[in-house]
Amino acid sequence: MRIPIGRFTVPPEQPVVEEKTPSPSDKEAGVVSEQHPSDHESDNDAISSDAQAGVKKIEATTKVWSKSHLIAAYIGIWIIYFVDAMQQGTGTLLTPYVTSSFQEHSLTATTSVFSSLIGGISKLTLAKILDIWGRPQGYMITVLLMTVGLIMMAACQNVQTYAAAQVFYWVGYNGISYTLSVFIADTSSLKNRGFMLAFVSSPYIATVWITGPMAQSLLQGIGFRWGFGIFSIITPIMCLPLFFLFTYNYQKAKKQGLVVIEKSGRTFWQSVVHYFWEFDVICLILLSGGFALFLLPFSIYSYQAYGWRDPLTICLIIFGGLLLIGAFVWEAYFAPVQFLPWSLLRDRTVMGACCLAAILFVEYYIWNSYFTSWLQVVLNLNVTQTGYVSNIYSIGSCFFSFFVGIAIRWTGRFKWIAVYFGVPLTILSIGLLIHFRQPDTHLGYIIMCEIFYAFAGGALVICEQIAVMAAAAHQHVAVVLAMEGMFSSVGGAIGSSIAAGIWTGVFPVKLAEYLPAESQGDLASIYGDINVQLSYPIGSPTRTAIMDAYGEAQKWMLVGATAITGLAIICVVAWRDIKVKDFKQVKGLVA
Template sequence: MRSLFKTVIAQSKPVVDEGPRPDDKEAGVLPDSGVVPDSKEAGLTSERPHSSDGDDDSINKDAQVGVQKMEAITKTWSTRDLYLAYGLIWLIYFVDAIQQGMGTVLTPYVVSDFREHSLTATISVASGIIGGVSKLPLAKICDVWGRPQGYLLTMCCMTIGLVLMAASNNVNTYAAAQIFYWVGYNGISYTTTVFIADTSALKNRGLVLAYTSSPYIATVWITGPLAQNVLNGIGWRWGFGIFAIVTPVVCLPLYLLFAWNQRKAIQQGILVRQKSGRTFWQSVVHYFWEFDIICVILLSAGFTLFLLPFSIYSNQKYGWRDPTTLSLIVIGFVTLIFSAVWEKYWAPVKFLPWELLKDRTVLGACVLAAVLFVEYYIWTSYFSSFLQVVLRLKVWQSSYIGNIYSIGSCFFSIPVGLAIRHTGRFKWVALYFGVPVTILAIGLLIEFRHAGTNIGWIIFVEIIYAFAGGACVICEQVAVMAAASHQEVAVVLAVEGLFSSVGGGIGSTVAGAIWTGIFPRKLMEYLPAESLDNYANIYGDLATQISYPVGSATHAAIVAAYDDALRNMFIAATTITVIGLIAVAFWRDIKLKDWKQVKGNVI
């Protein structure tokens, strides 16, 4: 991989504009006009902003401060620093992947300790929605203050979440901890992706994204046994507590590297500090409107209030007719409508990039991102429980199967990245392979959900699903970045992340609604008379479900209830994925080799 990086960097060294050369079209160097060559062939509908000072590699003075800082850093740092940055990003992904994978396995046991196993999906809804919406103000922080500052903030949020998870004594505290954690986890993933966009040529970005996600290939073998040992040994509290210590130790060096190179750029005069001239309170007011805090609050509250009732309605006295359920849905819907009205008519600074969302490639990629997360969370929310209860796998075994997606998608994303770099195009990968194979894989699970299914079929489905998912994710991220200029990259990635997280929230909501609407009712119907007194524990506690031996009437009843619930989950996931195929068909077939997006010493 190091030799591959050397080759790629050698082909992407910055050049000074000395007029058009024979290889300018391939290298992406633009003539003085600043117009992208062959823009019609590239699928671009308009000219992109470029520096007009005659030096194509100079800092764009019209860009936002965060973008200028990043361009100054890439002009200042050495190739050694570039290698080091990508090495640190790889290490961060490695540690985060271990923690996140272990946390996914531990969460059902944590909520079961509080006798609230059925709230597994509900917790995912709130934390996923808020974690996704938080990327919008984070994009503003990265653009207005700088990428390192946004990265440092998310690292602190993730650490706080891990500390709270380790100390939680009830499901409410754990849910709050999950919100902090996912804001931080999603934020670190987002800011490092922005770093990658800032420091890699567009034609190489798919390959670089594949490289930085490759740690998941190794962590798949670690998270399952680690979670099993944590449950059998130090307990889930210390499982989270250890990573509360490790996370800042691993994440801080990347911040220091960027901060140090930014300081070098200032000392060399490449980046000039400018004072705002505002007082403290003037700055508070300025940033309040700049970050459009009102829109962020309205969006977060609206999505959360609207989606939560779908997964908790069965716990209410009158179900769907309960005043609490109905009022939450209505208030959430009205809040979302009001956020759109506020943004269109009253917001001094527009937060959502409406013009970018009109681009069919950006919107199509965002729709695909949402669809992929909807279908994933619909069928995986209770899949680990299914593997343990119905197929009688141990924790570490179910973790291996559940993590096939991680290893398969990350492994296959490397040849996908190479194919995109070689052809300079990405649409065909998603349209003819990624989305169709995803639909096929989930559809097969409808047949393979029964007790007694050979585990080999489950593994086969997970493998083809993983390969297709790896292709879809790389193409979706390249698509949103290819349709934007450098100073728009952070915000389009944030919007794409918002669609993903909202999709995850919707998926968890649908999963929770199906589960709470079908499983308890069917469980009550199938349970033998001698087990009815233990109904509440069977429904709410995964360990209790596993405790009944295979062949017993109670175990057969539990399996039958799982079968009915999962059938509806798999059908819903298969159906919704078809929307993703339609969205990809609307993408423009952009030729990446004809577009130079970033400057400086990049990959």
């Protein structure tokens, strides 16, 4: 595939002053208006003088690299997305069997709650690392975390260890995806960015045919542990070339005098204290702990003696709420360096895009958390077939995002796509599933709704990312993308919690109601293990009862998802109708 390359002119050299431990970034973040005056004030392609060190470093890097290196970078990003997509798709199919191996199938959604929260909130910390230390350094940290998570999943001996491994994995996985998005923002013009995001996401079109057979082969052969173990070896090997490419060109920029190293003058302990406040560790702990404690009861209340009235459930909600309140009080009155960029959040385009991201992830995780189990138990699909159906969203959204990227480049605008196509089609597709995702449905209707949802998702994901980036200057791109990612992950955690709450509140009750008398004694094992559910033949009274219980739980999940998605209309209407053509947001040789 040919990558459109912009004309490159050699700029007057302006050195980057690199501090080993730079001063706190306490300047108020600015929001670029629709006209982007800062982007048009001069044709000078000089390195931004007011940007943070990490932004200056990447601008220096893009000034000195060749066209072949730019193309190699995008090929490397595409390969990384391919490997990650293959691993993530396979892991999703393996998760119900991992939890079932510990007799805890009902905790399938719960294992992702805390990991989604930490994965999202950590992006703002990662944004600071990218802006202060540099893009390659932050990228390698995420690769290391993802690898550690995969090793832990391969070695886990209980569902608690698996949940802990998910934290490392999703912080790394989301972090890699985020840093690659920042790379793309650094190395592409705004009008082409939608197309470039679609290009690097295109591996999902291929992996849809791989993950299902791979998961089935693993389950029937070497087991899920080696499935995670193999990727713990492959992932770092595939990720390292991109790191070396950016590091090589950064060193090249230093040799040409575009980067000047200056000492900070701080001692080691002073640097520890400095970065403690710079990364606002207190706010990070309060937010992570607050969201985790507040959302956890939705997943575990059915395991408590008195349900929602149980003292543990009530305490978790109260203490979680207090920690969240404490986080906002700390940010407003006491934080020396604020973790949340409030000035950016006040922009209606940025806030609208972030809220849209949260809503999309809430509704997705509500109806998708037990989708692969439903396909196998209710429609009697095997793991390979389940992988094909569950990955329709991946292949459809990535395929359609190419057309969205072209439409944005051609019209120069993105809001109309979300308002008139993306949001209405999303609501329609989820609403139709309320009727169709039942035991007596035909697979074709499920596929039809999945295709509708995939096309709508491909449009909205591209539009929301372009919206946050178009509303901010280049030096704030990493921050606004981190905010969008944080809202997405928190939304995913909320969606997983709601899904787990509906599942644990509806499924076992309906299962006890529908099961024939001879199977009532097996209620606990049926509820806790997908393999037990699949062991009953289609047409038997017990399997029919299980299928009916699935249908009841799925119906209420989809009702909740449809209602929440309606709020997306408000989010996209709030966007400014920004024209992205002819903006020069980035410096150097870019796509």
